[in-house]
Amino acid sequence: MSHRNLSKYFVLMCCLILVKSYVIYQWKTDLNYRRQVTAVTVPVASLSVCASQCAAKAQCVSFFFNIREFLCQTEGRIHLSFDGSDGEPWRYYEIKTQNVAIKKTVWMSTEHNPPYHDRKYAVDAKVVLDGWGSQCSHTQGEFNPWILVDLGAIYNPKYVTLFNRIDDQGNRLHDVFVSLGETNTDFPVDCGQYKGPGVNAEVVHIVCPNNARGRFVKTEIKGPSSTKYLTLCEIRILIS
Structure with a gap:
């Protein structure tokens, strides 16, 4: 793997996304976050595009991204799960904050x-x-x-x-x-x-x-x- 591709891979795995509006999102792994499966999802070209769609909305601070099918979900309820089910390929991202x-x-x-x-x-x-x-x-x-x-x-x-x-x-x-x-x-x-x-x-x-x-x-x-x-x-x- 080239140095350039390795850098892109590292950023994706760390799951920090810097979008044009200078908002950084982080893949949240502290808990098992689950999406509302009936909410609207849209196809996107990349994880960064999904992050940009969230950043463009006034009340959006988090989103779900499907890493296999490149689907983005910025709407719907957010749930916690304690049985480990319904994880990948969906990942939950939230604005990096303290x-x-x-x-x-x-x-x-x-x-x-x-x-x-x-x-x-x-x-x-x-x-x-x-x-x-x-x-x-x-x-x-x-x-x-x-x-x-x-x-x-x-x-x-x-x-x-x-x-x-x-x-x-x-x-x-x-x-x-x-x-x-x-x-x-x-x-x-x-x-x-x-x-x-x-x-x-x-x-x-x-x-x-x-x-x-x-x-x-x-x-x-x-x-x-x-x-x-x-x-x-x-x-x-x-x-x-």
């Missing part, structure tokens, strides 16, 4: 059945399959439940990723609002929202506007119902 939420201080409106649903699970950098929502942060049923992460410094989040409950009752994730503030009492910056309802083991990206800035990141379910639960197995707050 998660600044790991091991940071977390507050919750309430805690359901501690320590099994402790607040620390929202930022422990682990997503595991466990029954009854264990090892996930879980509020009690209440009006407008919330989880608040203190990043310890002011950042400009690019997007916030929420990992829904895996085992059951994923539909409880709905009408979610993510907001930011420089204090833990006022959150004037709207990052975004997720209407839902969610599904089990869903991965939700909430993309912030370019001017989003804050130290405290609040994830809250709002709505008319008086009894709502917020269960998240991980919150990632991503910066470039």
Whole structure:
């Protein structure tokens, strides 16, 4: 293999793609990400073209690419799988970012059945399959439940990723609002929202506007119902 071809192979295997808009995507192998098989896929000439299509969309921070048939999927839900099925030839790519939420201080409106649903699970950098929502942060049923992460410094989040409950009752994730503030009492910056309802083991990206800035990141379910639960197995707050 020539030096030039070897370099191209290395870039593909490392799965870092630099597109014209200077967005770098990385092949994510930390978990088994699964696509929504009913979502639209399109044929593309290369992995870079697929990345470019995602970069051209305002709310797109990730995509799936079929390495055998050269198909691109930028739409549809994202799921986690824990049985190892439905992997290759599809690979999941996400903007290369840094998660600044790991091991940071977390507050919750309430805690359901501690320590099994402790607040620390929202930022422990682990997503595991466990029954009854264990090892996930879980509020009690209440009006407008919330989880608040203190990043310890002011950042400009690019997007916030929420990992829904895996085992059951994923539909409880709905009408979610993510907001930011420089204090833990006022959150004037709207990052975004997720209407839902969610599904089990869903991965939700909430993309912030370019001017989003804050130290405290609040994830809250709002709505008319008086009894709502917020269960998240991980919150990632991503910066470039």
